[in-house]
Amino acid sequence: MTSIPQIRQPTRPILLFDDECGVCRHIAKWVLKSAQKGSGEPSIVERPIGNDPAALHLLNPDLDIWDAYETIHVVMPDGSMKLGGDAVGVVLQNLPNTKWFAWIFAIEVFGYRPFQTVLDVGYMILADVRPVLGCESCATPSVWVRPIERVIKWARTILGAAPPSRPSDHFTGLPAH
Amino acid sequence: MTTYMLEDSDTSSGERAAGDRIRTVTSATFAALVTNGEGPIVVEFMSYGCAHCRVLEPIIQEVAKVLTSKVTIFRVNVGAERELAARFEIQGTPTLLMVLDGEEVGRAEGPRPTVAGIEAAITQSFG
Numbered sequence: 001m002t003s004i005p006q007i008r009q010p011t012r013p014i015l016l017f018d019d020e021c022g023v024c025r026h027i028a029k030w031v032l033k034s035a036q037k038g039s040g041e042p043s044i045v046e047r048p049i050g051n052d053p054a055a056l057h058l059l060n061p062d063l064d065i066w067d068a069y070e071t072i073h074v075v076m077p078d079g080s081m082k083l084g085g086d087a088v089g090v091v092l093q094n095l096p097n098t099k100w101f102a103w104i105f106a107i108e109v110f111g112y113r114p115f116q117t118v119l120d121v122g123y124m125i126l127a128d129v130r131p132v133l134g135c136e137s138c139a140t141p142s143v144w145v146r147p148i149e150r151v152i153k154w155a156r157t158i159l160g161a162a163p164p165s166r167p168s169d170h171f172t173g174l175p176a177h
Numbered sequence: 178m179t180t181y182m183l184e185d186s187d188t189s190s191g192e193r194a195a196g197d198r199i200r201t202v203t204s205a206t207f208a209a210l211v212t213n214g215e216g217p218i219v220v221e222f223m224s225y226g227c228a229h230c231r232v233l234e235p236i237i238q239e240v241a242k243v244l245t246s247k248v249t250i251f252r253v254n255v256g257a258e259r260e261l262a263a264r265f266e267i268q269g270t271p272t273l274l275m276v277l278d279g280e281e282v283g284r285a286e287g288p289r290p291t292v293a294g295i296e297a298a299i300t301q302s303f304g
Binding site (some may be wrong): 018019020021049050051052053065066068069070165 | 187210224226227228234254256257
């Protein structure tokens with residue numbers, strides 16, 4: 001008889017990260033290092049998104065693997081999910097070295113969270129510039145990032161450095177493993 | 178690295194999710210379904226982390242719906258099937274491999290994500 005895969009009940013937030021993106025791997029490494037600074041178990045659990053849609057469904061039935069690669073996801077101990085800037089806020093609130101200031105993201109003024117909005121915008125900017133920072137799996141950069149990419153390419157050419165490897169418009173290189 | 182562990186965890190079943198018209202093939206099922214498969218077969222080499230594959234996904238689902246009686250479309254996840262990707266010299270994703278009677282008859286690398294474009298690439302390969 002085939003046994004149904006079981007999953008341990010999570011007791012800490014689970015950060016899903018894109019292991020095909022150099023920037024994301026770098027950030028995940030920093031988060032893990034920071035999470036281990038407190039006493040006892042790390043405050044955040046990390047998990048690469050990986051290649052198995054079914055495994056992600058075990059974490060949350062609504063968790064879609066395409067969406068997980070599209071934007072940062074944190075699965076909370078109660079099974080709910082935080083996405084994008086909210087997910088970043090949760091991570092910062094759980095890290096020993098950032099939680100001293102991360103409470104500001106929860107501040108509400110007339111139902112509006114101004115600091116969370118700043119964080120959301122910051123996250124969107126970072127997500128957009130990933131292609132020029134070393135993301136192997138990212139698509140063509142957003143329109144506003146393309147001039148920056150061109151300047152970086154030009155600067156690298158002047159300096160004699162190899163051009164950064166990035167996919168063409170409709171063809172992405174195999175993920176590095 | 179601390180990872181969230183699955184117990185008894187091989188869930189890479191290759192089964193289709195609800196609404197998915199494309200079946201995932203693995204190295205274990207490739208020979209039976211593709212190499213020895215009947216009729217025109219298209220294999221999409223893709224990766225879930227590939228943004229262009231995400232753009233192509235609804236398009237190829239639509240193509241699978243339109244060509245359902247003429248062509249069988251499979252998916253190979255190169256993130257999990259590195260050996261298959263190497264065997265077919267896949268340089269990047271997405272790549273569509275057209276197979277007839279176990280032989281490659283064409284391929285489309287990084288195709289334009291339009292239903293008409295994908296359909297044309299497929300039908301041209303199979304004559």
